[in-house]
Amino acid sequence: MLKILINLRPFSWTVVAILIFTFGQAMAELALPTLMSDVVNNGMMQGDTGYILTYGGYMLLLALVSSACSVIGAFFSARVALGVGRNLRNMVFTRIENYSLHEFDKLGTSSLITRTTNDIVQVQTVLVMMLRFMIYAPIMCIGGVTMAVSRDKGLTLILLVAIPVMMGIIGGLASKVMPAFKVMQKKLDRLNMVLRENLTGIRVIRAFNKLDHEKKRFEEANGDLTDTAIKVNQTMAAMQPVMILIMNLTSIGITWFGGVRIAQNNMQIGDMMAFIQYAMQIMFSFIMVAVMFVMVPRAQASAERINEVLEMVPEINDPAEAKLLTGELRGHIAFEHVTFRYPGAEQPALENISFETGPGEITAIIGGTGSGKSTLINLIPRFYDAENGMILINGVPVTDLKQTELRSKIGFVPQSAVLFSGSISENIRYGKTDATEDEVLHAAKIAQAAEFVKDMPAGYETPVAQGGTNLSGGQKQRLSIARALVRKPEIYIFDDSFSALDFKTDALLRAALKKETKESAVIIVAQRVSTVMDADQILVLDEGELVGAGTHRELMKSCQVYREIVASQLSEKEMSSYE
Template structure:
């Protein structure tokens, strides 16, 4: 957890202010029982009313200073902890945004959400406690012991018996509670994962009539977390009554033995009352420390999980000496590219070489699992090649700044993903400063105008998270419009026409041909009708190029392509 405290650097002066305020608060609180003892010993016993007024006024001033310091320290502590949480959340989000798809898979979306929310909240809460108690509690404890001994050393022997007993109890409770706190965070991850899958996959769950099964999964994860939480809270709940019991018996012992010493004239009654208050301050400071030390292990477990994210070195990062592309615009070349997913025994694609130039449409076709989408994911550097190189405008993509590389690309993913917001906001996601005319033109080319105009609010229609309130074909067309609006040098369509009917598909491709005449276009598709007009068709089979050429050339030279074509087109269509 100490590693995370480096994020407190911007709050150095505020932290110093809290420490100074708590120092003066502790001094004030330690001084009050002594003033009260003076009032009793001198003012009340001797009947000195002016003395009582004078010391009473001083007590009010000291209490006022203590209150002001406490409120101010509380305000600064809250401000620091919230600012700290904000900064760490920002760091986690920024680091997660730089992860490759492999690194995302390592941690998991549900776990990332838990780490960014619940784990940071645990550390924020502990940070407030540390700032409020780490200084005041030890100071009150040590100062209280010194002041109590100064009042009566013999009566302090009660504390010699009580304090080890109290400390031992705190240790036992913490030892049993810490492992359970760590287990709770893991079980919270599992609950979030089940909940996320249940909510995002609700259509599939209903379609396969698995609602009862999902309910069972959720209830199991929920009960598991609840059982652990109840167990740890029972342990923690036992701490306070036991400590209060010890404190009350300590008070009885102090009054009993203090009364005996007062009756023998060995101690003044005011000193006994002050001693009692110092004893309570000492034990309350131990209670505060115990609460802090119980919370720290849970926060420590959360800090470990946060550091795991922050300490991951992204596999994909800009080279130390980046290169910018020359005057070429939109040239893509694969040179002997081989790529394997982490942990895979064999490469997904192997020895892939081809070029795609501006003004050309390069289509990639092949069977399921042949590596088509993987090939496209290497262009924007979602993954890095294992061997060979992917060149954009003559420069290896690993040597280009990621921002500059991706600015050249309009990417339409295989699974159309939309964000919550309006249709216009989703299209403008491709180009933040796009005008309304540009947005409308992109929607028109993507064949989305028809269904947009049929909606009540048109471009201002709200899209639900993930685009669940529109059809698959509509999502694909909006994803295409999002890529079109930025007018990139390279268009990458990863099976982006699969949800469209043949008529819409044909109209869209005709419109795209005009719009992308000067750009490089790469298309992955399952339909032969989508790729047969391409300038170049790359046929993949088990991760290798089985053939390359135009539609007519491949019909004569590539058996794999002929097999794909014959499975989709009739003899009349082939002719």
């Protein structure tokens, strides 16, 4: 939690203002019982109406000052807490954006969402209380004790019994509540994960009639969280009546022994009334601390989770002295003995991969499921870093380049088409923010998307639903391709990006791409033999190893794995026509 409090630095002057107003509120409230004592002793007991009205006016003025300080302090506290929350969200989001895919896999998407939202809200809530009570409560406690002793030293013995009892109860509650809150946040992660899977996978769930199964999963996760929350809240709920009981017993004790001292003429009625109020202020300050001790453990658990995100160093970072890509080479890619292993995996996903390609060349990658095709292309934009070997772009190792510069040279079309909420033109311009209307239209035309966009009610301004749910799989893929084309990069990477297209559209798109990408390197990952056989170079992967490289005709003669793939998709007549 202390690490989170460092984020208060930008609000230093506001925090100082909060302290001033909190101090003013505390001083005003500490002065009120003394004035009340004077009104009773010197006004009511003496029958002096003028004295009562004068000092009653002072009490009213102090009450107004206290209220004004309280309102202003609360306003500034809320602003500071919300500002810190805003900054934390920005910091967490920025750090998450810099994570490699390994860090995403390690923490989990649902957990990262919870940390960015719920955990930061918990910290905000406690921060408001800390700014208001962490200063106010000690002032009220110390000031209350001082003023109570000044009224009657003998009665303070009652406080010496009550205060340790309250502190013991507070410590006991904190020791039980803190571990429970940590467990609650983990169970909230679990609930978010189940909910997210249900919402994103609703089609599959309905298709397989698993609604009851998923409902049961959600009820289990929800019930587990609820049971833990009930136990925690039961512990917290026990605090209030116990504290009130101790306060009332203290008040009774003061009244009893105070009455004895008044009967012995050792104390005045007004002083006893003031002593009771100071005792209540002291006890109330401990209740505020108790509330803090109950809330801080939850915020502490949330703060630890936030710090885990902020302190996790991304595996992939920009070099201290980044190199620049010169204009001597363009669109040139080289793999030199590259080996890659996923964290924790026994066997490498790719082993000793070497090839190169340049501008105007189409390199296709084919292989069975799990052969490492997508893994290979994920190494080019540094979604992962190779374990051994070297990947060079235009003659420069990718690890020597800034990630922004490296990725600015690449037009990447992922295996699963991802669109964002907004219009169709905005989604295409995602590849190039300042793209002109002509560039957008041209990219859509090359991607074979112009016709279906034209038929839409609002054309290129047609809204795209979240996740592109109002478009078909083929339409989403074509818009994803248009997004890469509008960028006009040096390197195009298509990760099985034609799988949702019919054969006619696939052929038209590849023909248009060949003309459009004459000055760029093109890498295509595909499952269809018809998609790759016209490539300048075909790489055949099998269990992470490069078992063949060459043209279609060369591989048909030299690579058994490639022949098996072709045989599984084409008839003998079709195979002979392509040889």
